Amino acid sequence: MPAPRSTAKVRTYPLGEAALLAELGTRLDTALNTRAIALATALKKRRDVRQAVAGYATVTVHFDPDQTSHEALTAAIRRLASKRPPMAEPGRLHRIPVVYDGPDLEAVSAVLGLEVAKVVELHTRPIYRVFCVGFVPGWGYLGPLPEELELPRRHVPRTKVPGGSVAIAGRQTGIYPLPTPGGWHLIGRTSVKLFLPDSDPPSLFRAGDRVKFFATSG
Amino acid sequence: MLRVEKPGLFTTIQDLGRPNAIASGVPAGGAMDRFAHRAANLLAGNDEGAATLECTLNGPELVAMRPCVVAIAGADFDPHVNGRPSPMWTSVFLSEGDVLSFAGRRWGARAYIALTGGVSGDRWLGSMSTNLLLAQGGMHGRRLKAGDVISVAGLERVPAISGRHLAEHDRPDYAGHALPAIAGPHIRRLDAEGRKALFGSAYQVSRDADRMGYRLDGPVLELSGDELLSFALVPGVVQVPRGGQPILLMADHGTAGGYPVVATVTGAAMPVAAQLMPGDELTFAEATIEEALRMRAAQRAALDSLRS
Numbered sequence: 001m002p003a004p005r006s007t008a009k010v011r012t013y014p015l016g017e018a019a020l021l022a023e024l025g026t027r028l029d030t031a032l033n034t035r036a037i038a039l040a041t042a043l044k045k046r047r048d049v050r051q052a053v054a055g056y057a058t059v060t061v062h063f064d065p066d067q068t069s070h071e072a073l074t075a076a077i078r079r080l081a082s083k084r085p086p087m088a089e090p091g092r093l094h095r096i097p098v099v100y101d102g103p104d105l106e107a108v109s110a111v112l113g114l115e116v117a118k119v120v121e122l123h124t125r126p127i128y129r130v131f132c133v134g135f136v137p138g139w140g141y142l143g144p145l146p147e148e149l150e151l152p153r154r155h156v157p158r159t160k161v162p163g164g165s166v167a168i169a170g171r172q173t174g175i176y177p178l179p180t181p182g183g184w185h186l187i188g189r190t191s192v193k194l195f196l197p198d199s200d201p202p203s204l205f206r207a208g209d210r211v212k213f214f215a216t217s218g
Numbered sequence: 219m220l221r222v223e224k225p226g227l228f229t230t231i232q233d234l235g236r237p238n239a240i241a242s243g244v245p246a247g248g249a250m251d252r253f254a255h256r257a258a259n260l261l262a263g264n265d266e267g268a269a270t271l272e273c274t275l276n277g278p279e280l281v282a283m284r285p286c287v288v289a290i291a292g293a294d295f296d297p298h299v300n301g302r303p304s305p306m307w308t309s310v311f312l313s314e315g316d317v318l319s320f321a322g323r324r325w326g327a328r329a330y331i332a333l334t335g336g337v338s339g340d341r342w343l344g345s346m347s348t349n350l351l352l353a354q355g356g357m358h359g360r361r362l363k364a365g366d367v368i369s370v371a372g373l374e375r376v377p378a379i380s381g382r383h384l385a386e387h388d389r390p391d392y393a394g395h396a397l398p399a400i401a402g403p404h405i406r407r408l409d410a411e412g413r414k415a416l417f418g419s420a421y422q423v424s425r426d427a428d429r430m431g432y433r434l435d436g437p438v439l440e441l442s443g444d445e446l447l448s449f450a451l452v453p454g455v456v457q458v459p460r461g462g463q464p465i466l467l468m469a470d471h472g473t474a475g476g477y478p479v480v481a482t483v484t485g486a487a488m489p490v491a492a493q494l495m496p497g498d499e500l501t502f503a504e505a506t507i508e509e510a511l512r513m514r515a516a517q518r519a520a521l522d523s524l525r526s
Contacts, residue, residue, distance in 0.1 A: 013403035016482035017510035019452045021403045028447055053241050055449030055474060062237065062452065065511055134450055134474025137243040137352060141448055141474075177243075178352075195243075197354055200343060203242035 010081040012074040018065050022077050025057040028144060028171060032057040033131050037208050038085035039077065048073070054207050056131045056141065091130065091209035094192075096175070098124075098166050099218040102186035104154075108168070111151060120215050122146045123187065128173060130209040138177035138195030140205035145171045157183035164189045166213070177203075219283040220333065220368040223317070226278035231337055231356030232330075233269040235469065236345035240450065245470045247347040247355075250429060250492035251328050253390055253517055254292030258332035260524035261289035261309045263379045268336030268371065269346040271362070273329045275495065277320025278362060280331075282312035286370075287334040287380055293326025293493055307389065309334075311380035326392060326493040334379075335370035346371075349470065350429075388520035390489045395498065397487040398505035398513065399456065404478035407441040415439060416456075416480055417504040421464065425496045429470040432494065438462035441478050448476040454483040454491075456502065466491060486513035 011023045022039065025032040036054040043052035043059065048067035053060045063073055100120045109116045128142040135141075145168055153169045158181060161167070165176045167184035176182055177194035194204045205211070232255065235248025249255035249272055256266040271278070277295040289309045290297050297304045298319050304310055312318065320329075339346035339356040348356030357366060399417075408416060421436035439462045451457070455467045457477040466483065468491070481502055483491055494500060 014400050014482065014507060015402065015452050015479070016400055016454050016484055017507050017514060018485055019482075021449060021479075023403070026444075026447065051237050051240055053450035053473070056447035058447075058449040060450035060452065065514065070507060132448060132450075132474060133241060134243045135448065135472045137239075139243050195352075197342070197352065201242040202239060202244060202343060207241070 010078055012070070012077060014070055015060065019060065019062045020070060020073065022059045022061060022081070023057065024059075024081065028056060028131070030129055033129065034208070035081065035085050039081055042080045043077070046076070053134070054132055055134075091206070093127070093210045093212065094204065096190050096192050096211060096213050097216040098188040098190050098213045100188040100215055102165065102167075102188045104185040105187045108151065108185050108187055112149065114148065119149065119187065122149050123168070123173065124213045124215055128211045130205045130207055130211060132207050133203050133205055136178055136180050138203040138205065140174060140194070140203075140209070140211070141172055142174050142211055143172045145173050147171070151185060153183040154185060157181055161186065162189070164191060166190055219370060220280040220286070220318075221283055222278055222362050222364055222366040222368065223281055224279040225362040225364055225366070226273050226320070227276050228274035229278050229362040230272050230348035230350070231269050231339040232272040232347045233345055234267045235347050236343045239343045240473050243473050244343065244352070245349065245473055246453075247349050247429075247470050248345065249330065249347075250469050251292050251330065251489040253489040253521070254328070254330045256521050257307065257384050257389070257524065258289045258291040258330040259336070260521060261291070261307065261382050261384065262287055262332040262334045263309070264332060264334065264336050266521070268332065269339050269356070270333075270337055271331040271368070273320075273331065275327060276323055277329055279317065279319040280368070282314055282316045282318070283367070285314055286312050288312060288318065289332045289382075291330050291332075291384070293329040294324040295329050296321035296324055305383070307384040309380050309382040327495040328492055333368065333370060335372040338369045338371040351470070382524065384520070384524060388523065390486065390517065392490055392493055394490065395494070395500045396503040397491055397500055398484045398509060399481040399487070399502040400484060400505055400507060400510060402456065402479040402481045404441070404443070404446070405480050407443045407478050408439060408480060409442075412439050412441070416464075417502050420499045420501055423494050423496050423498045423500065427494075427496050429468055431465050431467045431471050434464045434466060434500075436463075439464060439480065441480075443478070446476045446478060448474045450474050451479070452482065454485070454488050455479050456481040456483065468492070484510035484513060486510065486517050
């Protein structure tokens with residue numbers, strides 16, 4: 001039996017009467033994310049769509065229920081998602097200097113059984129993808145993190161993580177743009193500003209961008 | 219122009235928000251009770267999207283620096299002009315020197331004061347809405363304080379529209395705390411009993427309730443399934459974090475998250491949700507999309523009746 005075309009599997013779910021969640025898959029996967037971003041871009045061009053925001057493997061669509069319906073939009077999404085996505089342009093590359101002296105670095109190294117230098121080496125090795133932007137202004141969900149660094153979140157989240165903290169959790173990494181609560185492991189810090197209130201868009205990272213960390217001594 | 223004598227507990231400038239910034243992680247924000255915000259604007263002769271003052275739990279004391287027309291809608295904080303009771307949901311003419319004050323909360327959490335010509339504030343990413351966390355928009359990104367001057371965004375017209383009114387039967391049913399909600403993407407993570415608990419039990423708005431969202435106290439919802447990858451959220455979503463106490467997301471919610479979404483409160487019920495305060499009870503009443511669209515159309519017709 002031939003494998004079903006993965007592109008046929010988009011599912012939509014209502015988020016109230018004026019929004020829906022289009023789910024292309026449930027895995028952390030660069031190809032799925034590329035399709036989600038392409039689908040969001042295509043949907044934003046429609047007059048009946050007010051906003052389309054990509055997640056890892058989903059698109060959240062805000063629409064005008066006076067102009068379309070869940071059914072009509074779902075049919076349009078299936079059509080768009082079954083098309084081969086346009087060749088994704090490589091996202092902009094951001095090189096981010098990091099001082100690896102985070103409060104959790106020693107503990108991370110101990111739990112993983114890796115030297116601190118090895119943790120740093122592994123974290124700076126990949127070119128990460130910005131899968132999506134959200135949660136707080138300027139936050140980018142970056143990944144995939146090397147398997148050797150995979151750890152569950154902290155049992156007790158911190159009530160305040162300093163802005164600029166570089167953190168890891170699961171197969172993800174990210175930078176806290178602002179002081180916020182957070183449950184990820186803090187391994188370093190950067191002076192690069194991610195939330196840019198005087199720019200439009202106000203985020204340094206956009207979905208599909210690429211990020212390379214490098215170690216500095218501050 | 220209005221001078222702020224007393225700012226009230228928590229008064230901010232709000233409009234209909236900045237939806238274009240969601241993809242950067244910036245909440246769309248804007249007025250919590252959009253029906254009251256829109257109605258106040260239309261009563262004052264403005265576009266629905268003009269900025270208003272959102273007053274939380276009590277009202278400010280404002281002095282008219284020039285003749286103007288104002289309209290107050292939403293929660294009833296017992297408005298007075300020069301010490302005499304003044305009607306809600308009605309446009310009211312203020313002469314120079316008139317004092318608008320509020321005697322105290324009768325019901326609801328948020329009142330909206332519209333000013334003919336629209337309240338003026340700092341515009342950020344296409345909206346004057348105040349985002350306190352980011353200190354952007356509105357009155358320099360902060361709540362009002364004594365001595366502030368509320369200026370008018372558009373041309374000051376000589377107002378001839380005082381006495382315009384929206385009848386009670388044209389307003390949302392603010393007293394009904396059964397919020398119609400549509401089953402969400404992850405509803406199947408609840409078993410039959412869990413679904414019954416969600417769409418039947420009373421939940422209480424906890425003290426952890428603000429413009430970002432309300433944590434609800436009530437029956438714990440047990441969900442099955444793996445952790446989800448993060449996705450973009452919308453206001454009205456009922457998400458269930460580990461621990462099983464649901465959270466109702468409001469105007470300033472985090473733009474993305476990975477907790478399961480079991481329901482979304484309908485757009486027409488969000489004004490009612492916006493008027494709840496800690497300690498208030500609510501239930502989620504399962505609704506269909508068709509029902510939600512009918513309620514939406516009824517609210518739209520009520521607002522349109524003010525345009526003539």
